Amino acid sequence: MPMIEFKNVSKWYANFQVLTNCTTRVEKGEVIVVCGPSGSGKSTLIKCVNGLEPFQQGEIFVNSQSVGAKETDLNRLRSMIGMVFQSFELFPHMKVADNVNLGQVKVLGRSVEEAMAKSMSLLKRVGLEAHAHKFPGQLSGGQQQRVAIARALAMDPIAMLFDEPTSALDPEMINEVLDVMVELAHEGMTMMVVTHEMGFARKVANRVIFMDRGEIVEDAKKEDFFGKPRSERAVQFLSKILHH
Amino acid sequence: MFSGFDFDVIARSAPYLFKEGMTFTLTLTAMAMTGGIFFGTLLAMMRLSSFKWLNVPAAAYVNLMRSVPLVLVIFWFYFLVPYIGAWIIGAKEPVRVGAFMSSVITFMMFEAAYYAEIMRAGIQSVPRGQVWAGYALGLNYWQTMAQIVLPQAFRNMLPVLLTQTIILFQDTSLVYVLSITDFLGAAAKIAQRDGRLIEMYLFVAVVYFIISFSLSYGVKHLQQRIAIIR
Numbered sequence: 110m111p112m113i114e115f116k117n118v119s120k121w122y123a124n125f126q127v128l129t130n131c132t133t134r135v136e137k138g139e140v141i142v143v144c145g146p147s148g149s150g151k152s153t154l155i156k157c158v159n160g161l162e163p164f165q166q167g168e169i170f171v172n173s174q175s176v177g178a179k180e181t182d183l184n185r186l187r188s189m190i191g192m193v194f195q196s197f198e199l200f201p202h203m204k205v206a207d208n209v210n211l212g213q214v215k216v217l218g219r220s221v222e223e224a225m226a227k228s229m230s231l232l233k234r235v236g237l238e239a240h241a242h243k244f245p246g247q248l249s250g251g252q253q254q255r256v257a258i259a260r261a262l263a264m265d266p267i268a269m270l271f272d273e274p275t276s277a278l279d280p281e282m283i284n285e286v287l288d289v290m291v292e293l294a295h296e297g298m299t300m301m302v303v304t305h306e307m308g309f310a311r312k313v314a315n316r317v318i319f320m321d322r323g324e325i326v327e328d329a330k331k332e333d334f335f336g337k338p339r340s341e342r343a344v345q346f347l348s349k350i351l352h353h
Numbered sequence: 354m355f356s357g358f359d360f361d362v363i364a365r366s367a368p369y370l371f372k373e374g375m376t377f378t379l380t381l382t383a384m385a386m387t388g389g390i391f392f393g394t395l396l397a398m399m400r401l402s403s404f405k406w407l408n409v410p411a412a413a414y415v416n417l418m419r420s421v422p423l424v425l426v427i428f429w430f431y432f433l434v435p436y437i438g439a440w441i442i443g444a445k446e447p448v449r450v451g452a453f454m455s456s457v458i459t460f461m462m463f464e465a466a467y468y469a470e471i472m473r474a475g476i477q478s479v480p481r482g483q484v485w486a487g488y489a490l491g492l493n494y495w496q497t498m499a500q501i502v503l504p505q506a507f508r509n510m511l512p513v514l515l516t517q518t519i520i521l522f523q524d525t526s527l528v529y530v531l532s533i534t535d536f537l538g539a540a541a542k543i544a545q546r547d548g549r550l551i552e553m554y555l556f557v558a559v560v561y562f563i564i565s566f567s568l569s570y571g572v573k574h575l576q577q578r579i580a581i582i583r
Contacts, residue, residue, distance in 0.1 A: 187488060
């Protein structure tokens, strides 16, 4: 039974189709990298997984619960899926520790002490326990993104979604974030990662999905994707991002 | 030039003016501000809702209130609130509301329309990603609003909200049409009684000016402080 399953998902913005018959699956413990040119629908695809973006056709199952179904408790489902955004989206009016506590207290109903203990151990894990009482604006981009990862992990998610987690970072900060993600992958976290970091894909991905114009053009094991991409569009894309 | 003036009337009436009049004015301002921001925030949330049955009535209400002179609204509410109250609780006789409660309700509902527009801009100033981040944690709409969106919206809009409150403070003087003893009303009574119109109205103007101007100055100061934090 796959952790996340897409069945013929299509989505339109008014008359403009952004996703066309997307079908794929993510098994438990798998790391899937989604890549493709900008505007290809990859961010939209992973935002459909936790219902941040609604879709009009097809079905997505997370842990065999249908995301689009009326009877699904979407808030509960979302609390089980961690999400990390391109622009971090830490809450700027709350201290770092409170950012990590918020969901635990308000959604999971943990006591503040319990949440704080969990938050501190996670902040320690991403190397930021010394910054727990600062505001997000006082941290660097890389630090903020690591806090965002800790915030998502605090909910004990069954899967993690990453939406271009390193695209907004200065080059020297990319690795500190990728290192945390690699560690997560090695621990067996189920991950769906939209990224252009092909080094990360080579290191930890099980499969690579290549999207273009709202379609999944290629869905292959990483060895096959990097070794012998089948589609012309994937070849072109790879040559653009690998040789410069 | 001031030889014919009797400034002593001010000293004599000051305790009355401030104890009766200014207390009323400040109480009314504070209550109208609190209620106005509360209902204004709800109206703003309704206006931003994707449900037609929420955003259409909210927009209609805000536009109506903003297109009618305040004096008229004060009159309307004064005469209508007793009947509306009776209709709500199902009483046969109009409810006795009293001039004070009537003016509190009037200003609350009128200012709510203005605060609503400010809060709408404030809510829209919070990036969409913040809302996504809240939902992604599993927070529901009300939790996301209360924990994430509104605190940031208030902070961004604080100077404008306070400026609107200064306007409200001045506008409360319009309750004189209901013969209420607010600060201006109290001064007017003394002025008529002692025939010292110019002295009293000058004094009232000076007091309003000092309070409003120093509050505006405070807001400007606050704005700079907020600008540094962000």
